[in-house]
Amino acid sequence: MPSTADYLRLRNDAGLTPRTVEQAERALPGSWSACHVIDSGAGTVGMGRLIGDGGWYFHVVDMAVLPAHQRRGVGNAVLTWLLDQVRDGAPPGAFVSLMADPPGRRLYTRLGFTEDRDLSIGMALWLGREDEDGSSGTS
Known part of the structure; x- marks a missing residue:
């Protein structure tokens, strides 16, 4: 896991919403x-995290690679490692999801993620913001 300082810096420098x-x-x-x-x-x-219940649901978050290191396999290595953690540590049948911003979609598709609007769609609600209608903000 990255340090708090590295986590905040990577999010900011990779273009994710600052925290x-x-x-x-x-x-x-x-x-x-x-x-x-x-x-x-x-x-x-670069970094990435998984949040989940350990048994069935897992969600990939905080995928970030500094711009100067993108397209060099860093994101692929991070996501592959995270998925291997689920394969090795969770019971069979785990469901892994993520929210795919445009820059990461090719990577996610290459590693097997699909967009299946017939199955479900991602939805979000931002709490504690001036515009709690969910109309702005990125992950």
Whole structure:
């Protein structure tokens, strides 16, 4: 798992919605699994987390790779490692989901994720924001 400082920096520098120290300090220990990639010259350059119940539901969150390290296999390595954690640590039949922002869709599709609007669609509700109608914000 990345440090709180690295987590916040990666989210910001990779273009994800910035989070507070308090949010990070509460979120990171709640991970079912997490990993980060360190480049010897650049420090932490990529990360990803899984949240879930350990038995059936798992959700990939916080996939982030610094722009200078994108398209070099870092995101693929992180997501493959996270999926292997589910394969190795959860009972058969686990359901893994994620919200796919445009930059990550090719990676997710390549690793087997599909968009199946007949099955279900992703929905979200932002709480504690001026616009609680869910009309703005990114993961």
